[in-house]
Amino acid sequence: MKAIQGIAIYVLWLRELKRLLRAKSRLIGTLLMPLFFLGFLGMGFKRSSIPGVPAGMEYSVFLIPGILGMSILFSSTFAGLSVIWDREFGFLKEIMVAPVSRVSIVLGRIAGGITTSLFQALVILLISIIMGFRPQNWLMLLPGLLFMTLISMTFIGLGLAFASRMRDMQGFNLVMNFVIFPLFFLSGALFPLDSFPTWLRILSRFDPLTYGVDGLRAALLGKSELPLLLDLGILSGCALLSVIIGAWSFEKSESI
Amino acid sequence: MKIAIKVENLVKCYEKTVAVDHVSFAIPEGELFGLLGPNGAGKTTIINILATLIRPTSGYAEVAGISVAGDRDALRRRIGIVFQEPALDVKLTGRENLQFHAMMYSLSKPERKQRIAHVLELVDLLDKADLLVEKYSGGMKRRLEIARGLVQHPKVLFLDEPTLGLDSQTRRHIWDYIRKLNKEKRVTIILTTHYMDEADYLCDRVAIIDKGRIVAMDTPTHLKDVLGGDMVHLEISGGDEPLVDVLRNADWITAIKRHDGQLSLTMEQGDKRIPELMCAAMQTGTQVLSVNLRKPSLEDVFLHFTGSTIREEELVHESQFHFVHGRGRR
Numbered sequence: 001m002k003a004i005q006g007i008a009i010y011v012l013w014l015r016e017l018k019r020l021l022r023a024k025s026r027l028i029g030t031l032l033m034p035l036f037f038l039g040f041l042g043m044g045f046k047r048s049s050i051p052g053v054p055a056g057m058e059y060s061v062f063l064i065p066g067i068l069g070m071s072i073l074f075s076s077t078f079a080g081l082s083v084i085w086d087r088e089f090g091f092l093k094e095i096m097v098a099p100v101s102r103v104s105i106v107l108g109r110i111a112g113g114i115t116t117s118l119f120q121a122l123v124i125l126l127i128s129i130i131m132g133f134r135p136q137n138w139l140m141l142l143p144g145l146l147f148m149t150l151i152s153m154t155f156i157g158l159g160l161a162f163a164s165r166m167r168d169m170q171g172f173n174l175v176m177n178f179v180i181f182p183l184f185f186l187s188g189a190l191f192p193l194d195s196f197p198t199w200l201r202i203l204s205r206f207d208p209l210t211y212g213v214d215g216l217r218a219a220l221l222g223k224s225e226l227p228l229l230l231d232l233g234i235l236s237g238c239a240l241l242s243v244i245i246g247a248w249s250f251e252k253s254e255s256i
Numbered sequence: 257m258k259i260a261i262k263v264e265n266l267v268k269c270y271e272k273t274v275a276v277d278h279v280s281f282a283i284p285e286g287e288l289f290g291l292l293g294p295n296g297a298g299k300t301t302i303i304n305i306l307a308t309l310i311r312p313t314s315g316y317a318e319v320a321g322i323s324v325a326g327d328r329d330a331l332r333r334r335i336g337i338v339f340q341e342p343a344l345d346v347k348l349t350g351r352e353n354l355q356f357h358a359m360m361y362s363l364s365k366p367e368r369k370q371r372i373a374h375v376l377e378l379v380d381l382l383d384k385a386d387l388l389v390e391k392y393s394g395g396m397k398r399r400l401e402i403a404r405g406l407v408q409h410p411k412v413l414f415l416d417e418p419t420l421g422l423d424s425q426t427r428r429h430i431w432d433y434i435r436k437l438n439k440e441k442r443v444t445i446i447l448t449t450h451y452m453d454e455a456d457y458l459c460d461r462v463a464i465i466d467k468g469r470i471v472a473m474d475t476p477t478h479l480k481d482v483l484g485g486d487m488v489h490l491e492i493s494g495g496d497e498p499l500v501d502v503l504r505n506a507d508w509i510t511a512i513k514r515h516d517g518q519l520s521l522t523m524e525q526g527d528k529r530i531p532e533l534m535c536a537a538m539q540t541g542t543q544v545l546s547v548n549l550r551k552p553s554l555e556d557v558f559l560h561f562t563g564s565t566i567r568e569e570e571l572v573h574e575s576q577f578h579f580v581h582g583r584g585r586r
Contacts, residue, residue: 008359008360018348019347023347090341093343094339094345094404097308097337098332099328099332099362100329
């Protein structure tokens with residue numbers, strides 16, 4: 001392993017940021033879906049009592065951490081998978097031929113991905129606050145931010161690992177439909193896991209996003225299934241493992 | 257003279273094919289060297305090995321004194337490369353693409369500013385530098401890529417099919433830039449092409465490559481001299497044996513090739529010999545459909561060394577390729 005080159009990481013990060021800010025339609029598109037979920041589900045289930053939602057808590061409030069998790073899940077996986085786009089449009093060669101260690105390239109991508117997906121999540125959080133949402137404790141936004149970062153790392157790593165194995169764009173939809181959507185529904189982002197049959201509840205324990213969403217609920221709402229520190233520990237492990245697997249697959253692939 | 261690139265017995269095998277088959281050559285510093293051959297001959301594979309993007313199966317290769325199996329990052333800092341397919345981020349401006357590149361090569365801030373302005377001027381893109389690349393024409397994109405390849409002051413510049421897909425006027429311009437770089441900036445350039453005229457016009461020396469092997473290597477002039485003069489092509493209807501028998505006895509004809517109902521004859525001063533050829537045809541009762549005189553080109557050299565024209569080679573290669581890969585490629 002060669003040294004980590006700060007300037008290369010910085011410029012890779014800067015590129016992601018510029019691309020995000022320039023792709024206005026993509027930005028609006030990725031913000032709209034979570035906001036629709038939040039708005040319509042929140043309104044639609046306003047009067048129904050949903051088993052498992054803590055007593056005295058409105059469903060729309062219960063939903064907010066789940067939607068934040070969802071937004072980060074999608075934008076981070078997308079950021080990891082965007083290697084496929086760079087390969088398709090040839091730009092990956094420009095990156096790969098530069099005298100920059102593969103580790104720096106992966107770190108630059110992860111830094112860029114975290115920034116763009118946290119940016120989107122924070123916009124959603126801000127909109128919820130404007131609409132009247134109040135976190136249980138403003139200081140607890142900080143651990144919330146930590147959870148968002150860890151969710152992001154986990155799924156950028158996963159995206160990178162998939163992208164390193166895929167040669168074309170077809171794989172993208174496959175990953176989205178057969179990996180990302182199941183992870184999303186299993187995580188309890190939309191409803192409490194209480195209503196799941198036992199086998200699904202067990203399965204959901206293997207979904208990193210479960211701990212991410214639960215941790216976000218612990219931080220923002222003060223109500224969660226598992227203690228905050230347990231969520232944090234498991235999610236940190238997932239994030240680390242996923243980044244290592246992602247970096248390793250990227251390093252291994254003949255990427256041109 | 258110092259050697260910029262040295263390749264010895266280079267081999268690259270893929271699962272079923274041998275892409276590069278024991279290739280050896282050496283390029284002195286300051287030369288403009290061309291790899292000429294049909295698509296699929298192995299040119300790009302050689303470039304990718306020299307640029308450390310893929311590893312050779314066996315053999316030795318070095319660029320600017322550094323082995324491709326040695327310090328890759330040191331080697332990469334000494335080369336610039338323009339890929340066959342565009343490799344620009346179209347969502348960034350021209351200048352931003354160059355800045356990205358300069359930072360990936362760890363240039364300091366004042367260096368970046370100075371080099372970027374310099375290379376933009378070199379390819380006449382200063383006034384378009386702050387436009388998004390998606391607004392660029394094909395020729396402008398190519399020029400930007402050539403400029404980018406020069407930002408880090410490379411000792412060797414690789415150009416993989418630099419004018420592929422460009423119109424003839426733009427090609428001329430790109431050729432002028434390439435020449436200028438080589439002659440004024442003294443950059444060693446290795447380019448691949450399947451355009452004969454491009455290799456002929458630009459290169460100091462050309463290696464003709466076919467099915468992963470170098471079949472001939474020399475200056476374009478020397479290569480054409482091998483053919484021993486002008487080429488006269490006769491298109492013949494019916495049997496050509498009686499005529500060929502007569503021509504075999506003519507000592508001014510240095511070579512006779514039969515190829516698809518055509519006779520290719522090699523001789524000095526072909527224009528003065530055509531009447532004689534017509535007489536011989538009439539005497540033997542051979543029906544000549546057309547006569548074509550040509551000063552030898554690299555196309556003929558290719559035909560001479562490989563026994564087929566470059567276009568036929570590409571057709572054969574493509575049909576094999578589609579057979580192996582089923583759906584083919586985009």
